[in-house]
Amino acid sequence: MAKASSLSYDPLAIGIDIGGTGTKFGIVDRNGNVLFSSEISTRTHGAAIDPFIDELYDKLSVLIDKAGGIGRMRGIGVGAPNGNYYTGMVEYAPNLPWKGIVPLAKLVQSRFQLPTILTNDANAAAIGEMMYGAAKGMKDFIMITLGTGVGSGIVANGKLIYGHDGFAGELGHTIIIPNGRLHEGTGKRGSLESYASATGVTLTALEMLENNPDESLLRGVPKEKLDSRKVYDAAIQGDKLAKEIFDFTGYILGMALANFVMFSSPEAIILFGGLTKAGDFIIKPTRENMESNLIQVFQNKVKILVSHLKESDAAILGASALVWDMKG
């Protein structure tokens, strides 16, 4: 079926996922098959947006030709940090090279002459999960991306929650520990992202190594090389301190998830991103702490699922899925 669809003349969608370092893009059919894909650096042209759009156009044109030409393309979906669905603008994205407010959807649309729709990267991922992934068929779920930062996309009543201004779903910035750890990017204290991101896990590791006299494999790692991957490698070798680092991360994340459940009562929470590679080291304490903070009516009901979409495809899929929802 997938092959047949890719060879037919059904319309296709372009998905673009703009990240802090790389920009991935691909051409996707209606069944969620990524037919062609490629990647460029987001940072080659520094703060200049026009040459970035030009390079994107050149590289994508090659794929468009392979896929049967521009006439088959229904439109373009773009996921980007701080992307606003209502305005098509990327607004003050700390991790992107372009400063201030960038009219990204408009720039892409006029370069490609194709209808273009923008949303933030985590919302795009949530749509991808709903259409092709772990949340298929669900009307109420929350997607949490545990990467360098913590992003989220929330679906209720079968629809993504964009909120009044298009910025809903910034669960990484909710305060979990009042007056807790400082988040350098926002200046706020105790947010979920300051603990449950890859960066947060590294900070927890540094703190625990300093405050804890126990022996640990992590003491052999130079401080500047310490990251969540190294903590995982140590945990899998039975390192007690490494496990405690994940236990603490799960304590924070579980408490946060309990609060999210009591907000929108989702069928499942889908976790996605680098930290999920730590598997049960992080999932088990997260689930335990979520359950222990839930009032009775919510207990033992909410699934915690790890996304099974290929990481390189998921973001492109989600962005492309926006196209099928476009009006007109």
Added chain:
Amino acid sequence: MAKASSLSYDPLAIGIDIGGTGTKFGIVDRNGNVLFSSEISTRTHGAAIDPFIDELYDKLSVLIDKAGGIGRMRGIGVGAPNGNYYTGMVEYAPNLPWKGIVPLAKLVQSRFQLPTILTNDANAAAIGEMMYGAAKGMKDFIMITLGTGVGSGIVANGKLIYGHDGFAGELGHTIIIPNGRLHEGTGKRGSLESYASATGVTLTALEMLENNPDESLLRGVPKEKLDSRKVYDAAIQGDKLAKEIFDFTGYILGMALANFVMFSSPEAIILFGGLTKAGDFIIKPTRENMESNLIQVFQNKVKILVSHLKESDAAILGASALVWDMKG
């Protein structure tokens, strides 16, 4: 217009609001005019539900006759603590006299022979605000009731969020202070309700009086008579400790509201219930602490509004409004 409507033969709706002590009910026209209303005790018959339904039927029948007879009644909307919209059941409501799971919608429907729909009391209030109150015309808002407990109703994309199981919107039970104050009813620690309810304010007052050597008008109040009203009376006379009690309550509530904003990015948060009578003593610190915990993109955008519906009417209005949304 309202008068004309009430005298015409347009269909009417019955709204019933079941509370821990009293049950209010009324007959409402499509414009939100409460034409007739009355009240019975929720507790007269103890744990027996059937005689309660009988008494409700007798008292309501008088109003139905006054309003033109049963033929004009389109249906019945019921708001009750722990009421489930999907199942029509009241499930394990700690503040109601009936134990376990009560098929309330079914019981009302068969006694009155009218289509009946149930939701929880805070959701009913949110619908009332959306149709007739401070949230009129809004598609994204959160309603918080600050009474004996803390309830909530969340509207996103113009629809109430019921969640996967009908229990969404239990924001009073979200954890704001990890390992904080014990909530006697749930056994959980640090929930919003344990601080920002009328009960929570009384507990804060008792704690502050014990741990603070300052003079205060509240020291003249016998401990068992201390309540949020007495704290307000003292604050309005310039009592420093009384103001600190509200400042602390606003610190907790503001932090919680910031988290809710970063979840669903509402146009406004509507506050309702007894504690709002403290006015700026509670609203000002709440607003300040909400803003200081929000990341930039949300700052100075979200209105905090106090419901202006008459308290006795609002709950009946909200419950009756469910009827106009019924299918079939």
